[in-house]
Amino acid sequence: MVNILEQDQELLKGLADNNKKSVEEIYRLNYSMIRTLVLNNNGSIDDARDIFQEAMVVLYEKSKAPTFALTCQIKTYVYSICKRLWLKRLQQLSKFSTQVESLEETVSVEEEIEEHEKVNNNFILMEHAMSKIGEPCKSLLDAYYLQKKSMVAIAGEFGYTNADNAKTQKYKCLVRLKKLFFAQYKNA
Amino acid sequence: MEDILLLEAVERYLAGDMSAEEKTFFEDLRKKNADIDQLVVEHTYFLEGLNQYGSIKSFKHALHNVEATLAEEGIFDTPKSTGRARVVNFWNKYKRNMAVAASIAGFISILTLGLMITYTKKYNNENYxxxxxxxxxxxxxxxxxxxxxxxxxxxxxxxxxxxxxxxxxxxxxxxxxxxxxxxxxxxxxxxxxxxxxxxxxxxxxxxxxxxxxxxxxxxxxxxxxxxxxxxxxxxxxxxxxxxxxxxxxxxxxxxxxxxxxxxxxxxxxxxxxxxxxxxxxxxxxxxxxxxxxxxxxxxxxxxxxxxxxxxxxxxxxxxxxxxxxxxxxxxxxxxxxxxxxxxxxxxxxxxxxxxxxxxxxxxxxx
Structure with missing residues (x-):
């Protein structure tokens, strides 16, 4: 048991560091279980992939949080998340009275799901705002805030005469993005 | 322009890039000026969202790559599920349709009977x-x-x-x-x-x-x-x-x-x-x-x-x-x-x- 947990800790560390091998390993260890869960509960292969991907994002978010400590196996955790997510999905479709038949043990993941929904919601809003600011703002912000490139590199790449001009432009873009982003909140 | 300078200051403050002196000055400003204080809070929240967006986006990108690799290994193929589970699944999925299907089946069988009679006629045609x-x-x-x-x-x-x-x-x-x-x-x-x-x-x-x-x-x-x-x-x-x-x-x-x-x-x-x-x-x-x-x-x-x-x-x-x-x-x-x-x-x-x-x-x- 200790060994399993140690292995899981390693995997989580890899996940937080964006290590491809760790992501692959988690997929290999857990995907078929989730596929069975979803398929046995009115879902398709595509649903299983979707749900599993979402659970991976939750796990990733968790693994990055400094306060996170795994209290059960990754397997149990992923299974619990997926079950909860799938149940939610079924409820939204309101196709079936919601009983998800499951074989594995689960842990309570209510907080995680709630947190994830918030994050996911933000993600969608941000993506939407990003899609509306247009170029070159989008690439500029992407390069600075997401790819974490230096202002000098960005100036060179985008053809600004110096880093200061690029920086000014970047802030202008950021103000626009921020406006778009918060406007959605007001409308929502 | 002033906004931009302010934003830059906020970002430097949040990133911890300010000198001690500058920091004290800025914190003082925050206390005195509610608008600036609000801006710092808002911007913090916004940047967090942006960073989160960035990290999830790149993670999703990585996930796609992993999926592509695994898909080549056939991990996402439709499983040859074992008998019972498949039947149960099938039953659960389609039980609502079954009733409808059954009644249609009844109708069809009557129809087929009719068709068969015509069809048999065809071969009774001595010229065929x-x-x-x-x-x-x-x-x-x-x-x-x-x-x-x-x-x-x-x-x-x-x-x-x-x-x-x-x-x-x-x-x-x-x-x-x-x-x-x-x-x-x-x-x-x-x-x-x-x-x-x-x-x-x-x-x-x-x-x-x-x-x-x-x-x-x-x-x-x-x-x-x-x-x-x-x-x-x-x-x-x-x-x-x-x-x-x-x-x-x-x-x-x-x-x-x-x-x-x-x-x-x-x-x-x-x-x-x-x-x-x-x-x-x-x-x-x-x-x-x-x-x-x-x-x-x-x-x-x-x-x-x-x-x-x-x-x-x-x-x-x-x-x-x-x-x-x-x-x-x-x-x-x-x-x-x-x-x-x-x-x-x-x-x-x-x-x-x-x-x-x-x-x-x-x-x-x-």
């Missing part, structure tokens, strides 16, 4: 003659050995006695042929022979008497799969007057014929067939009816014994209907891939026939 050739005497001369290559050895071993002859054609290069059900019905052993004189043992995979179609599979190890069949099979109905040619084995040699679609239904208004005007003879049954684009539009089935040149052919879309049905019932039929492209378009007839004849087989048996 199937075009399978019954060979009265065993034609030894026909199967005299040509001493060429390996085929001859094989032949000596088998030397089948031939009682019936019809025609068939490949619908999948892996050795799947279509012919008429009535060609096969009386045969105990089935052989197919191509125009080069090579012949192979074959087996009837499925016989559908309602469509009068049969699917054969060449199960001879000597048969080499054909990669590309030059013709396709037409899904739609053909128009009146459409010209076609046909290839078949009314003799022990391939025979060419041409004609046109003369009615959109077959004997006694059978809508699964066409009436054609063409000259065919016993032995032509199961032969392909090919339009000028190289699409198979039908399968020769029968002729009227009294009227001249009145021939019936099963519509090509019946092949698809049959295959669809079979694929549902038995996964082994999923292997059958019908050709979807024709390379015969625009060629002159002689060339079309040359390309086509290699895939039309004499179907013989005893």
């Amino acid at each position: 003659v199937s075009l399978v050739k019954e060979l009265v005497k065993t034609n030894t001369e026909v199967y005299k050995l040509k001493n060429t290559g390996s085929i001859s050895n094989k032949r000596e071993k088998i030397e089948p006695k031939i009682d019936f002859r019809g025609t068939g054609f490949l619908i999948d290069g892996k050795g799947y042929l279509v012919t008429n059900a009535h060609v096969i019905n009386k045969m105990k052993n089935v052989y197919v022979e191509n125009t080069k004189g090579q012949y192979y043992t074959a087996a009837a995979l499925y016989i559908d008497n309602a469509f009068d179609l049969a699917i054969l599979k060449i199960n001879d190890t000597a048969f080499n799969a054909v990669i590309n069949l030059p013709y396709s099979i037409k899904k739609a109905n053909s128009d009146l007057g459409e010209q076609f040619f046909t290839l078949g084995f009314p003799r022990n040699e391939i025979v060419y014929g041409e004609g046109y679609v003369s009615a959109k239904s077959g004997s006694n208004g059978d809508t699964t067939a066409y009436q054609l005007t063409v000259s065919v003879n016993p032995g032509n049954s199961g032969g392909p009816v090919i339009n000028r684009n190289g699409e198979i539009i039908g399968i020769i089935t029968a002729k009227d014994s009294k009227a001249d040149g009145v021939v019936y052919a099963a519509k090509s879309k019946n092949i698809f209907k049959l295959l669809e049905k079979l694929k549902k019932d038995d996964s082994k039929f999923e292997l059958i891939k019908t050709p979807s492209n024709t390379n015969l378009k625009g060629l002159d007839r002689v060339q079309q026939v040359k390309k086509m004849e290699n895939f039309v087989y004499m179907v013989v048996g005893n």
